[in-house]
Amino acid sequence: YIMTSTNNTVDYNNGLTHGRVLNFGAGPGCLPEEVLLEAQQELLNFQGSGKSIMELSHRGKEYSKVHEDAKSNLRLLLNIPENYDILFLQGGATSLFAGIPINLCNGNNDTIDYLVTGAWSKSAYNEAKMYTKVNAVADMESTKFRTVAEPSDWKRSDNASYFYYCDNETVHGVEMPSQQVYDNVPASIPILCDMSSNFLSRPVDVSKFGLIYAGAQKNAGIAGITIVIIRKDLLQKSKPDTPNVFNFLKKSQQNSLDNTPPTFNIYIMGLVLKWLLKNGGLDEMSRLSQTKSHMLYDFVDNSNGFYTCYIDKKYRSRMNACIRIKDGDEAMEEKFFKAAEKHGITDVKGHRSVGGVRVSLYNAITVRGVEVLLAFMKEFMAQNQ
Ligand SMILES: Cc1ncc(COP(=O)(O)O)c(C=O)c1O
Incomplete structure (x- = not known):
């Protein structure tokens, strides 16, 4: 569903404009593009x-x-x-x-x-x-x-x-x-x-x-x-x-x-x-954050241990998913960050005290953005298993 039907390549651009990237940073995090444009529009007057x-x-x-x-x-x-x-x-x-x-x-x-x-x-x-x-x-x-x-x-x-x-x-x-x-x-x-x-x-x-x-x-x-x-x-x-x-x-x-x-x-x-x-208030944000985080955690849990989330399922954050690759293979994780960056997927490095990958799924991250991330993660797994 991520692949475009014509040339079978991933649409990493994800409809983002102005050369923007998919920013999964933990904070300051990404803002809705509409908000940035509105601020830009009325900045001078x-x-x-x-x-x-x-x-x-x-x-x-x-x-x-x-x-x-x-x-x-x-x-x-x-x-x-x-x-x-x-x-x-x-x-x-x-x-x-x-x-x-x-x-x-x-x-x-x-x-x-x-x-x-x-x-x-x-x-x-x-x-x-x-x-x-x-x-x-x-x-x-x-x-x-x-x-x-x-x-x-x-x-x-x-x-x-x-x-x-x-x-x-x-x-x-x-x-x-x-x-x-x-x-x-x-x-x-x-x-x-x-x-x-x-x-x-x-x-x-x-x-x-x-x-x-x-x-x-x-x-x-x-x-x-x-x-x-x-x-x-x-x-x-x-x-x-x-x-x-x-x-x-x-x-x-x-x-x-x-x-x-x-x-x-x-x-x-x-x-x-x-x-x-x-955009539907907090009920809708709750629904979307459930959807986005389940997509990511389900994918991780079904990756045969290539990706792992060690957090007890009852307490896994909908906002900040902490993930390790190959049980904490730091060289592989570095490779992941570099490859992600090349695909316009940024700020997925875990906090320095924890290491690994951290994906933040704040309100401005769309379901489509998570689909793009998962397509990349799948491709990376296939190449590095
Ligand atoms: C849960 C939580 N509490 C407190 C802070 C500290 O916030 P600030 O950097 O605005 O002081 C942060 C920052 O990331 C946070 O995530």
């Missing part, structure tokens, strides 16, 4: 203002609309209840590793329970130690982050103030069924969640969370803006000595306009949100 969006005051009427539309479209897409606020922060998703305990924890009186399922939750756990008490309910590093302990084996503390986890571990390719978390944590304990790399890839029951955050540069836009969705009662926990730019309560009171927000980044996110709404 934003909606008749005679200025680019980057040259407009963050307090002017044009930018205000961009800001409010981004918030309301995000609320619409994720069905965010009224008792939650949306904040736009700078400093990357990493800033929340400290930002959470410094806002929400009172010195050593509060304990955060961490479910450590990969590099990102591990980093968050390690950084939080500087500000509060932490407890790892399970640390899956001993399994090389290939699976997650059953909730019945989680060692929750008796008096935890919060429960923290990462919904999708970008480096290790582990994705949590969110329900498995909120069904196993008492409702009285707010759940704090890093959704950076699967944000907007499926519907989420926001009401089950105390706080959700995500860096935008995978599914929501470009680097430089971090979205925080927080239950309003938790805003009151923000400690007054938290630096203003990271203080949840002050951000909320000032509508994230207490200082100059990254206006261009919020604008691009706004375009992505409109693109999502136009």
Whole structure:
């Protein structure tokens, strides 16, 4: 189905224009071409203002609309209840590793329970130690982050103030069924969640969370803006000595306009949100991500061990598939990256701490793009078995 009927060659071009490639990078990831073209079209003169969006005051009427539309479209897409606020922060998703305990924890009186399922939750756990008490309910590093302990084996503390986890571990390719978390944590304990790399890839029951955050540069836009969705009662926990730019309560009171927000980044996110709404919303993104990831994992599982994914099937990420070739033959993997590049398939190298191949299937990757990748993987396997 990938082969063109006339000359039996693979259409690696995949309908992409402007010399663009199939970018399977983990982040910053690929953006919908429509979004890039729209931004290009209005770059010099934003909606008749005679200025680019980057040259407009963050307090002017044009930018205000961009800001409010981004918030309301995000609320619409994720069905965010009224008792939650949306904040736009700078400093990357990493800033929340400290930002959470410094806002929400009172010195050593509060304990955060961490479910450590990969590099990102591990980093968050390690950084939080500087500000509060932490407890790892399970640390899956001993399994090389290939699976997650059953909730019945989680060692929750008796008096935890919060429960923290990462919904999708970008480096290790582990994705949590969110329900498995909120069904196993008492409702009285707010759940704090890093959704950076699967944000907007499926519907989420926001009401089950105390706080959700995500860096935008995978599914929501470009680097430089971090979205925080927080239950309003938790805003009151923000400690007054938290630096203003990271203080949840002050951000909320000032509508994230207490200082100059990254206006261009919020604008691009706004375009992505409109693109999502136009293309079926999160139900459709969920359906597509299931389809795309099943295509890839099924192919890998049926490759007679040429390709392998070591992650427990229950936790395989729909967003970041980590794959080894010939059980981790690094020379063969290098050959794979080079051959892929020649076919316009890029950024498939795994994180340096894990090695191997990592294919990221964010929203802007089409089913057609995955078909092209699989045709290449099949051809590579046939030539190198
Ligand atoms: C799940 C997750 N959390 C946190 C981060 C850190 O994000 P940032 O680089 O925006 O600080 C990343 C980055 O890739 C990530 O994938």
